[in-house]
Amino acid sequence: MTLTIVPIAGVPEIQPGDELAELLADAAAAQDTPLVDGDCIVVTQKIVSKAEGRLVELDADDPGARRRLIEGESTRILRRRGELIISETRHGFVCANAGIDLSNVPDGIAALLPVDSDRSARHVRDAIRARRCVDVAVIISDTFGRPWRLGLTDVAIGVAGFAAIVDLRGTPDATGRELQVTEVAVADEVAGAAELVMGKSSGIPAAIVRGLDPTWRREGSAQDLVRPANEDLFR
Amino acid sequence: MTLTIVPIAGVPEIQPGDELAELLADAAAAQDTPLVDGDCIVVTQKIVSKAEGRLVELDADDPGARRRLIEGESTRILRRRGELIISETRHGFVCANAGIDLSNVPDGIAALLPVDSDRSARHVRDAIRARRCVDVAVIISDTFGRPWRLGLTDVAIGVAGFAAIVDLRGTPDATGRELQVTEVAVADEVAGAAELVMGKSSGIPAAIVRGLDPTWRREGSAQDLVRPANEDLFR
Numbered sequence: 001m002t003l004t005i006v007p008i009a010g011v012p013e014i015q016p017g018d019e020l021a022e023l024l025a026d027a028a029a030a031q032d033t034p035l036v037d038g039d040c041i042v043v044t045q046k047i048v049s050k051a052e053g054r055l056v057e058l059d060a061d062d063p064g065a066r067r068r069l070i071e072g073e074s075t076r077i078l079r080r081r082g083e084l085i086i087s088e089t090r091h092g093f094v095c096a097n098a099g100i101d102l103s104n105v106p107d108g109i110a111a112l113l114p115v116d117s118d119r120s121a122r123h124v125r126d127a128i129r130a131r132r133c134v135d136v137a138v139i140i141s142d143t144f145g146r147p148w149r150l151g152l153t154d155v156a157i158g159v160a161g162f163a164a165i166v167d168l169r170g171t172p173d174a175t176g177r178e179l180q181v182t183e184v185a186v187a188d189e190v191a192g193a194a195e196l197v198m199g200k201s202s203g204i205p206a207a208i209v210r211g212l213d214p215t216w217r218r219e220g221s222a223q224d225l226v227r228p229a230n231e232d233l234f235r
Numbered sequence: 236m237t238l239t240i241v242p243i244a245g246v247p248e249i250q251p252g253d254e255l256a257e258l259l260a261d262a263a264a265a266q267d268t269p270l271v272d273g274d275c276i277v278v279t280q281k282i283v284s285k286a287e288g289r290l291v292e293l294d295a296d297d298p299g300a301r302r303r304l305i306e307g308e309s310t311r312i313l314r315r316r317g318e319l320i321i322s323e324t325r326h327g328f329v330c331a332n333a334g335i336d337l338s339n340v341p342d343g344i345a346a347l348l349p350v351d352s353d354r355s356a357r358h359v360r361d362a363i364r365a366r367r368c369v370d371v372a373v374i375i376s377d378t379f380g381r382p383w384r385l386g387l388t389d390v391a392i393g394v395a396g397f398a399a400i401v402d403l404r405g406t407p408d409a410t411g412r413e414l415q416v417t418e419v420a421v422a423d424e425v426a427g428a429a430e431l432v433m434g435k436s437s438g439i440p441a442a443i444v445r446g447l448d449p450t451w452r453r454e455g456s457a458q459d460l461v462r463p464a465n466e467d468l469f470r
Contacts, residue, residue, distance in 0.1 A: 165386040184378075189431050
């Protein structure tokens with residue numbers, strides 16, 4: 001099983017109201033890698049938020065505006081250090097600044113996370129099926145930090161048609177011994193893999209991941225990745 | 236830039252003293268995907284620990300033996316819950332049970348992390364160059380949990396010939412605005428991507444990642460991924 005990851009280049013600057021499904025399918029076809037059944041399309045949060053109009057003006061001269069915006073998008077503040085706020089969003093994601101993004105949007109405009117990123121993923125998936133007759137999985141990715149380890153990685157914040165987590169518990173391993181802990185967050189690994197062909201500065205907002213285990217195609221949800229607060233030793 | 240990830244199957248059961256470089260290069264060649272210059276080889280910790288003889292007997296009837304073993308491999312205990320211990324290893328990695336692994340090793344034997352996993356990666360890289368005249372990067376991967384998000388992902392615990400983190404800070408983004416936070420943990424993303432073709436129960440211990448950005452080839456170290464404790468808001 002060989003995995004292939006193809007960046008989708010040539011996607012135009014996204015405007016509120018744009019239909020990402022068509023723009024992504026057309027851009028993939030234009031570079032001679034048309035979408036095919038079984039592909040998993042990873043789409044960065046930034047263009048999803050733009051297409052959904054999740055943009056708000058932010059007065060750069062008002063030092064409290066940024067903080068209030070973050071607090072308004074958070075349900076729980078975990079830590080503050082200087083301007084950095086680690087908080088939990090309505091989706092249950094724990095990340096810096098409630099996932100609000102200031103890069104790659106015009107000055108003075110902040111991009112908020114999609115209201116329901118699973119729904120955003122489902123919309124792209126359904127629209128590609130309806131408009132292009134291709135059955136793909138869709139993962140919305142965003143760039144999060146993490147405790148203990150330096151550097152950011154892309155993770156899944158929205159999932160459609162794909163397992164967020166694959167549970168291999170109880171599957172005998174190669175020596176016949178029962179596996180102990182094998183809930184693998186495959187949607188996060190796919191999101192991170194796609195990031196490797198996008199790069200932050202190259203302006204590539206999506207990628208095709210081809211060759212994933214077909215048994216992972218199922219109704220998934222990024223909510224499956226949210227560790228309940230009462231089971232979390234670090235919240 | 237298309238990325239291809241090829242599992243390396245057919246690797247024999249590893250014994251202490253085995254030269255992984257030869258076994259991996261031979262297995263790759265035998266499946267008609269010989270290693271080539273510029274490849275990044277991801278090798279799971281388990282076979283590295285086996286080849287290095289990092290195996291200890293563990294008396295399953297002694298409930299304290301497991302705990303003592305974990306504590307002996309830890310420099311700091313972060314949390315305990317039941318049998319689970321979250322601790323920091325000598326390498327600075329924070330993970331469950333000091334990274335000690337009981338699956339896929341014969342009953343009663345535990346596999347410890349390599350003593351110096353960067354050195355392990357360098358050894359495989361150097362030996363592939365010396366014995367097969369191929370210049371590859373090597374990442375040793377292991378499967379870690381994380382706070383806040385459910386499911387495990389593979390991360391890099393050893394790196395050779397590859398950047399652990401790519402620092403894009405200050406690179407202008409597509410709109411000309413200066414990027415704010417863009418230290419991407421590419422080695423972790425590569426480790427996670429490789430896991431997608433290995434799977435916990437299929438017994439595939441390594442993968443070839445081909446097509447990565449050539450500017451990421453450099454002297455790297457998994458130590459670059461360790462967030463210093465005094466900069467960590469969650470330790």
